[in-house]
Amino acid sequence: MATGGEWDRLNEPTRPGLYIIYLEAAQAQIRGGARGIVGIPLVKYGSKAAEKTFYTVSSEKQAVDLFGATNVQSIRLALQGGAKQVLVYTLPKEPTAQAYSEMREAFDTRIFNVFVYDGTVDATEIDAATEWTKRNRKEGTHFIFVTGGSAADDVDPAVGNARSKKIADDYVANLIVGGVVNGKEYPSGEYATYIAGLIAGTPINRSITYARLPLDDVNKRLTNAQIDEASEAGSLVLVHNGDYVLVEKGQLTSGAKIRKIRGRQAISTDIPKTAASDYIGKIDNNRDGQAALIAAIKAYLERLGKANVLEDPIVTLDPEFESKGDAVYLYIAYTETDSMERIFLRIHV
Secondary structure (H helix, E strand, C coil), X not given: CEEEEECECCECCCCCEEEECCCCXXXXXXXXXXXXXEEEEECCCCCCCCCCCEEEECCHHHHHHHHCHHHCHHHHHHHXXXXXXXXXXXXXXXXXXXXXXXHHHHHCCCCCCEEEXXXXXXXXXXXXXXXXXXXXXXXXXXXXXXXXXXHHHHHCHHHHHHHHHHCCCCCEEEECCCEEECCEEECHHHHHXXXXXXXXXXXXXXXXXXXXXXXXXXXXXXXXXXXXXXXXHCCECEEECCCCEEECCCECCCCCEHHHHXXXXXXXXXXXXXXXXXXXXXXXXXXXXHHXXXXXXXXXXXXXXXXXXXXXXXXXXXXXXXXXXXXXXXXXXXXXXXXXXXXXXXXXX
């Protein structure tokens, strides 16, 4: 059974399931969100853990007991960022390209909301994870991939911006500035694990823009011009505002806002799940059955409306396609609720 995958009006899937098409501008859009689980492939771990195995941890103590105190920096940062759980996959001790490929295939069988590497990886792995993220979206699995660069990369924001442009996508976040705590530097590729936890742990009706971070400083202070360039490139930037460190703008490499895309992901996950459990193959495709499905989806969207995720939801049969046989086409429209991120003052004296 396929649920949540994409469909093409010129090449409709034949398997039973619920399929989604994204239409931009004023047309129907299905939007989603995360549920607090961060996936991390762990490179180093102690003897208590076996390789090529999944472990779910929800506390630093549990992580230390399983993997050893010196091996859990990425897990610790994700939990500190706000992740409810970290889904850990133990890579072989000397991971190869094949081992990373097998890891991604293993994650295909699990549920998680944000994926991040266990520290800095090379461009080949970043590109592979980006393509994997895109493929999963097409197949109906929705998550955000967070990445970053090395300390050397962070020195020149142009390097990070080039990375953002290369992997531009609605489901990918690229951090180009790292942080410093108690004299220890965390390059962006390492601090990406904290950002992954922050994204996963932030409610879908909230933005991470201007989120205050537990850092003493950033590892590279950018000028205003550099911040503007990074924003235009789709990069995720941390800034020191003179008092503390914060996230400049909660955006993905495509320029889309993380809050909005997480809203898409929530809907793209929740509606197919409900359809699979209660509707597909269980009700007739007649007026009553269609009305029941429409009512369930509208009620769900109205709940999101009360939570300030969206406004004015509309759910009807799609007038452009005839619902007959075993196929039903729905038209869904609503307005996304955005965060207040820019305030303009015009002062008359």
